Amino acid sequence: MNGKAKYIIGGIIILAFLVVGFMSFMDSKIEYVDFAEAQNRLKTVEVKGYWLKDKETKFDGNTNTFSFYMRDDHNNEMKVIFDGAKPNNFEVAEAVVVKGKVKDGCFMAKDILTKCPSKYEAHPDEIKKSQL
């Protein structure tokens, strides 16, 4: 086999890899949307928002689901049902990101990410307290 054929075969393999990779990539993209948009999507999406503390928040031991109400940045509210227990740091999270799909008017989350940037950041108030 000569050098040219080698490059052609190699080129085809790499091209095939790139095409398959690109398609799979587009398929796996998870977009950030709001709840209004999430209702129109069939694919898994991520929604960032805030836990509504004064609405019902509970863990159901029978179905092993944790449900709460969330409001996104555009003031859409939706009930979120998470397949699992209440995540770490849920109460103190500044914001939560839920990953999943909308079904029957509820957001079925398979993942919850709690965002607590402040907890690792030092604040001068903490020193001030000890100065007193």
Next chain:
Amino acid sequence: MLGKFLIYIAFAVSVLSIISFLLVHFKQEKYLKFGRIFYYAGAFSVIGASAFMLYNILSHQFQYTYVWEQSNRELGLPLLISTFYAGQEGSFMLWTFMTAVIGIFLMRYLGKGDRLEPQVMSVYSLVLAFLAFILILKSPFNYVWDSFPGEVEYGFIPPDGRGLNPLLQNFWMSIHPPTLFVGFSSMAVPFCFAIGTLMKNRYKDWIGFAMPWLLFSGGILGLGIMMGGYWAYGVLGWGGYWAWDPVENSSFIPWLIIVAAIHTMVAQKRTGGYIKTNLILCIIAYLLVLYSTFLTRSGVLGDSSVHSFVDPGQEVYLSLIVFISLFILIAIFAFVFRIKTLKKYAPENKKLLTRENALFVGSLTLCAAAVIILAGTSWPIIAKGSIDAEFYNRMNLPVAILIAFINGISLLLKWKTSSDEKFIQGLFFPLILAVIVTIGLVLVGVQDFLFALFALAALFAFFVNIEIAVRLFKKQRDNIGAYIAHVGLALVFLGIIASAKYSKEENLTLELNKPVNAFGYTMTYVGASPFEDANNKTDTKYHFNILLEKDGKEMVLQPVMYYSAFSQGVMKNPDIANFATKDLYISPMGLVEPETFAQEDLHEFKKGEVKQVGDLSVEFVDFDFGNMQKGGEEIQSGNFEMGAILKVKDSKFTENILTKIKYTDGNPEYYEAKMTGNDNYSFYFTKMAIKGEEEGGPAGTFAIVDNRVKKEHDEHQVTEEALVITASIKPFINILWAGTIILVAGFFISIIRRRKEIL
């Protein structure tokens, strides 16, 4: 001041060292000794600064912002040491420290002959200078009054620090980051060799000099990555060891590239080809280390990772970009400058089925895996969104299958020549064995086609390498390293197949003392018990004891949950029962606390508020503190009794009744109260909120139970205390851990051989 001063010195003399070594490169031989002295001076300044920083931590110098932020007086020695690299500044310090130390060994190594010392060391000094520059911008030696100007008075020493993130309070966390940083730092060496050899315009012998260093980087980085996986599995309780998290990915990508480089460098050593490939791979590997630092430190991935990111500030962000861009420019410039010479080395091999071609294709496949992971990990920078972890699994599965097959095939091929007959002969036995075992695996349940193929490929590679390793063990023991590493890799692949695809998982709610059956075990949650953690005296940790029974044998698993004051949240650690063929893995998910009253019976009242409850009209009049003081010592102690007065009106009468609650060590006990002549309702005072009263919100909560409604449970208890867990069976995960250890060991054994070759 000492710390900052040493960093400035380190930066300045590293620059001098660059200049001196460059002068040597341009034939000014007399500057060699200056170059060396300046490098030593720079390295020892960094070591001195690190020692000073460690001293500050160990002696609790809380006037330093970094020490105050990351540690406190309660941490034990090992954890205190790990605060050194718990924060951004410290981890840059550790990186610089490791780079400085590795450089000392490198310089001594290069000095033992004509080993490109001036060229390699001029680039290496540049690396050190850059890291020192970042430490000038992001100093671990800032005082609190400088960090918070105007808010903290000059000279104030905080009495205690904030303490260490509890996720890091763990054995694996005290060794995993340093190991990774040794790996990251050592990746600069191949880069410097590649640039150095381009400067020298000599492309043959650098391969031999650089090889032991690449093996070291590959081995140690591999070890660090594996420890991270074990930490995620054993401590974080992800339930797995690998989640394609951006931080994991960003250390895995350079590892793939360096491993690819090792293989094509072996090919160059034997055949003289792949010169450009090797230069490019060695350069890219370090650029990817820098890029991954950029990714994980710049805060761009904040939305898509479980690791926490703090914005390091614009200066660090920019200097990392400058750092990367400069190195890319240097590399491009060197290539363009040497393009004529490089073009002279055209490939000469004509046969397709040779070991060098197989190695090249194998390296290309490793690079393909790196590209896949890089694309997914970088996506959040380009667009708003993330990539589903499934993408990595789906894409890397065929790549891994290819890698395993190519691995086996390449070792059956000969260098330069190809003899089809011998190749097919060699193929025969390993392939037959692999097919037989795969058929066995399919029969016991591996029925997914791709996974069966993956198993076949891994087994094939396993048998090919085992056969060679056994043969070499008798004759040429020195050469055994590569085959050991491959056997390890094959085992890792088999472990992945078993544990990723065939683990079973179930969410269970274990009510107190009620046995539940899962996976053939009887699990009973028998209650929680507090325990003391010598490393963390701030928080009270709890074991949640689960009694496991099977075939008359018993054992207790103790997953942990506790409230962490530092992160203001509940932290959870899994517990694992290790068996020879599987792990039983228990992740605590949460505790359902017993509820005494049904939700619909509870009513919140503001003071003076009137509510209609059933056929009653109820008004909350006031608390009755008796002779206690509001907010006084008794209330603080958690041992007291207090009352609340309700004004209740039924169809006939109006009556003021006193409801009471008693606290013993903070645990409440409720007293029943009733109206005279009306048994239909019972009243309980369940919660008070003095603060709510002051803010005009609800002040008291009362349970008003209608006794005519039949209750499911005895008394008023509606739910039992229950532990919610995720239990899973991880089959043959031990194969995976054994494989990773064997894989890493293979790298280190190879170093011995490659060092002997250059002496």
